[in-house]
Amino acid sequence: MNGLEPLPSAVREPGASRVQMRWPRILPPLVVFALGVVAWDLIVRIGEIPPYLLPGPLLVLSTLISDWTILSDSLAVTLLTALEGFVAAAIGGIALALLFNRSRWLEYSLLPYAIVLQVTPVIAIAPLMLIYLPQQTAVVVCAWIVAFFPVLANTTLGLNSVDRNLAGLFQLYGASRGQTLRYLKLPAALPYILGGLRIAGGLSLIGAVAAEIAAGAAGAGSGLAYRISESSYRLNIPRMFAALLLLSAAGVVIYMLLALVSHVALRRWHESALRKEN
Numbered sequence: 001m002n003g004l005e006p007l008p009s010a011v012r013e014p015g016a017s018r019v020q021m022r023w024p025r026i027l028p029p030l031v032v033f034a035l036g037v038v039a040w041d042l043i044v045r046i047g048e049i050p051p052y053l054l055p056g057p058l059l060v061l062s063t064l065i066s067d068w069t070i071l072s073d074s075l076a077v078t079l080l081t082a083l084e085g086f087v088a089a090a091i092g093g094i095a096l097a098l099l100f101n102r103s104r105w106l107e108y109s110l111l112p113y114a115i116v117l118q119v120t121p122v123i124a125i126a127p128l129m130l131i132y133l134p135q136q137t138a139v140v141v142c143a144w145i146v147a148f149f150p151v152l153a154n155t156t157l158g159l160n161s162v163d164r165n166l167a168g169l170f171q172l173y174g175a176s177r178g179q180t181l182r183y184l185k186l187p188a189a190l191p192y193i194l195g196g197l198r199i200a201g202g203l204s205l206i207g208a209v210a211a212e213i214a215a216g217a218a219g220a221g222s223g224l225a226y227r228i229s230e231s232s233y234r235l236n237i238p239r240m241f242a243a244l245l246l247l248s249a250a251g252v253v254i255y256m257l258l259a260l261v262s263h264v265a266l267r268r269w270h271e272s273a274l275r276k277e278n
Helices: 014-047 057-066 068-102 104-119 122-132 135-159 164-172 177-217 224-233 237-266
Strands: none
Touching: 014 057, 057 068, 057 237, 068 104, 068 135, 068 177, 068 224, 068 237, 104 135, 122 135, 122 177, 135 177, 164 177, 177 224, 177 237, 224 237
């Protein structure tokens, strides 16, 4: 009557629209997971595969519940190691990238050695670290080595990807190097930094597991990777699968938490986090 058309439903009900947009992203992985578990159970039942070769999903779940005390304690040790390695990689990678941005000669001098650390398999470095360092320190160092380069490389790339026109504008108005870094380079590099941290979170867990396996082979260890090796030696395959399930779930949770941090930091201004409208 007043000549105004009613608002679209997406505008009138933003909460419902947001939920509807999330379901297409959540439902397919859940369906694939359910189908995979059903197929796994059918293969075990139809093929009459013994548990010491391939346990069924129900047996793995029951083992996870019965051995929860042992597995959860080991998981806490592994997560603590991964967290320490991740924090060290985040601080060291970002700090070194800032130094690289201030001095090209420093970047040319040190970056090749960072690449060497990245391309050298951590499973080959871990036994050497265990010789010269205490066990827990060596495991943390291995987690740091694996997670360090993605943070360094992504942060360096972000700092070097600043729009030249904006950099020239800052220079024209007489901005200091500190002001340029604070108000231009760091905001521009933030998506790259957060992307590197998302990668480093999972890699720190991988580094911790690899180092724990080496430590377990040396006769010591209490992390989840050690429990996996111990279970394989004793042919306790259900516990090994339960430990692998916990390890995978921990990796997924780490990635989701870091992705959430990235989304919260970027959602109001960066294109990668803004909701896409059809």
